[in-house]
Amino acid sequence: MDRELAKRVGELQQLDDHEKGKAFLLLSGMAPASVENLAMLPDGAFAAVLKLMLRPDRDEEWANTVCIPFKKIPVSAQDLEIAINAPLLAPLPVSRKRFNELERAxxxxxxxxFVTPDRFFTEDISGLASxxxxxxxxxxxxxxxxxxxxxxxxxxxxxxxxxxITVSRNFCDHSSSTSKKTRPDLLFWAYDRLVLKTEHKRYESELFEAWDDLRxxxxxxDKIFYGKIEWILGLATAAGKFRFGAFKRGEDQHLTPxxxxxxxxxxxxxxxxxxxILRITLSWQSVFEEHPVRRPFxxxxxxxxxxxxxxxTRSFTVVDGVPTKTIRPWSTHVGLHFTKLEYVQQAYNLDDAAETLINGTTCVKQGWKADVYTVEMEVLGISQLPRGHELKAAVLDVLKALQSLHKHGFVHRDVRWKNVVLDISEKYWVLIDLETxxxxxxxxxCRPLQTWEPGTLDDDGRYTAASDLYLVGLMLFRYELxxxxxxxQDSLLRKxxxxxxAAITALTSLELSEELF
Structure with missing residues (x-):
């Protein structure tokens, strides 16, 4: 009989009826040979084995002991270096077999x-660590x-x-480290704020390259992705070699050897x-909750x-903070008469465009295997409806964007709240989606767009600048005016x-003390 088990025999009390019931159910699922082996043990040892089998799982207790915020919120690189290398607040649970191996190291x-199951039993954490x-x-x-x-x-x-707090993989980044031969890099989030990003390379000799890509x-x-905490954590890995670090705009720091x-x-x-890292995240959590930011990936x-x-198919990704829209096959989009490439290219690059009209760099790849349009946009906005007190400013910004388009002889044709975003700096609203x-x-x-109502086109069936303003009038039906x-609104709908x-002048000339919307 195991010496440790024998030592516990005299200390264990008789099982109560409830434990006997649980033990019966547990034993009924065991292989017959295992049950026979247990039956051969003396009564005290048999009770000891059952006690071990029925011991409570203490995963939650261990997690709540170890995973607590740091007393001082780590905000500097030095703070983070101390925090990430801090000793664990309790021994790490492992199996008895693994403990014996770790004892040699x-x-x-x-x-x-480390702690073994007989001293502190955690089913999941012990299994993972082992x-x-x-x-x-x-x-x-x-x-x-x-x-x-x-x-x-x-x-x-x-x-x-x-x-x-969530974990995801960076499927939208198509760098060499996220090729088919390696898994997409890890992203660790809290309230949509990036806490840690990994960069992985295949060979140990590439650790410096992994760090360089991460940096x-x-x-x-942009600083807007950092918010009130100026650092983001990173992990560079190259096969078995790895190193943690911290990054901010224009600066990087090693946190570990x-x-x-x-x-x-x-x-x-x-x-x-x-x-x-989880403890650091818990320390930062209240800051992220009060000051949300947009995801850079x-x-x-x-x-x-x-x-x-x-x-x-139209898809949208954000990679390294750059929002990118992709449309494929582009020739089909153009064939449906939604737009022409020259119109889109001009609209995204108007020299004197208002800051409230999206700017971007367009690219079309067409050939035997490619028929793809992409645009990298200069503004990453938050898609949300303006609140009542924000509505007047939002409408003014949309009108300024339309003024820029109309000045150059273009119309948007799909003006709606889904195509209006709040600039991440929260300074102004931006009209986006110029692919129509x-x-x-x-x-x-083209076929009528979803936003068009019978009054959108003029009597001759033409879409005009007044049609864009009409769509602005439709947007206002969401609000109590x-x-x-x-x-x-009536003036917009009556064209x-x-x-x-003229619409901007009418809107700005109203008394600001009067709540317009």
Whole structure:
């Protein structure tokens, strides 16, 4: 009989009826040979085994002990270096077998760093940690990273029930590190604020390259993606080699030395850093909640339209803070008479355009295997409806954008709230989506757009600048308008304004003390 088990026999009391019932159900699912082996034990040892089998799972207790915010919110690079290398607040649970192996690597210190199930039983955390330290995973770097980072974070977040913290992969970044041969890089979020990004390379000799790519992407991000905390964490990995760092606009800092997964001690350092990143995130959480920011990496659900047998797909991604729209096949979009390439290119690059009209760089690749249109836009906005007190400013900004288009002989043709975003700096509203622009005062060759109502076109069936203003009037039906607001809306719907400039004058001439909308 196991010595430790025998030692506990005399200390255990008789099982009560409830435990006997649980034990019966547990034993009924065991293999017959296992049950026979248990039955051969003396009564006291049999009770001891059942006690071990029925011991409570303490995953939640361990997570709540270890994963707590730092007393001082880490805001500087020095703070972050101390925090990410901080010792764990409790020994890490591992299996008895794994503890014996770790004892050989860590010596007497193993008793301080690790705990076995008989002393502190955690089913999930112990199982995960034991896998990370398994000799079988010695050459499986991607598996160890997955277990130590996303799997561990998801487990702890689930146990702690801190749902605004999420983990995803960067499928929208098509750099060499996210090729088909390697997995997309990890992104760790809290309230849509990027906490940590990884950059992965295939070979150990490429660690410097991984760090350089990470630095290039993170230090070029606009400050608006950082918010009130000026640093974003990063992890560069190259096969088994890895290093953590911190990045802000124009600056990067190493937070750890270069580590290698071939070393059991460095695997522990990875686990320790991973848990401390969660602690750092919990420390930052209240700041993110009060000061939300936009994601610098995102991919949205594609939209299809046109002929069901030959649909057009429009997708939208944000990579390194740059919003990019893709339409494919572009020739089909043009063939449906939504726009022409020369119209779009001019509309996105008007020299004297108002800041409230989106600017961008367009590109079309057409050939045997490609028929793709992309536009990289200069403004990353937040898609949200203006609140009542913001409505007048939003309408003025839309009118200013239309004024720029109309001045150059173009009409937008799809003016609606879905195509108006709040600039991430929250200074102004921006009219976007110029892939339906056309020349003013023409009979549309495309099918009617969803936003068009019977009064959109003029009596001759032409779409004019006044038609764009009419759509602005339709946008106002979402709101409870004052008497002055309804009068302004009526003027738009009756096409009484000769131009966007006239509508701007009418709107700005109203008494500001009177709530227009």
């Amino acid at each position: 860590f010596g007497a210190k193993a008793n301080e760093l 896998l990370i330290f398994s000799p079988l995973n010695a050459n499986a770097s991607e598996g160890i990273y997955d277990l130590s980072l996303p799997h561990l974070w998801n487990l702890l977040v689930s146990v702690l029930e801190v749902w605004p 290039s992407k993170m230090t070029s991000l 270069e580590w290698n997964l071939a070393s059991i001690k460095d695997r522990y350092s990875l686990l320790q850093a991973s848990i401390n 995102a991919s949205f659900e594609p939209v299809t339209y046109g002929d069901p047998w030959s649909p057009v 622009v056309w020349v003013d005062n023409r009979v549309p060759e 004052t008497v002055a607001g309804k009068a302004f 009484e304004f000769q131009s966007a400039a």
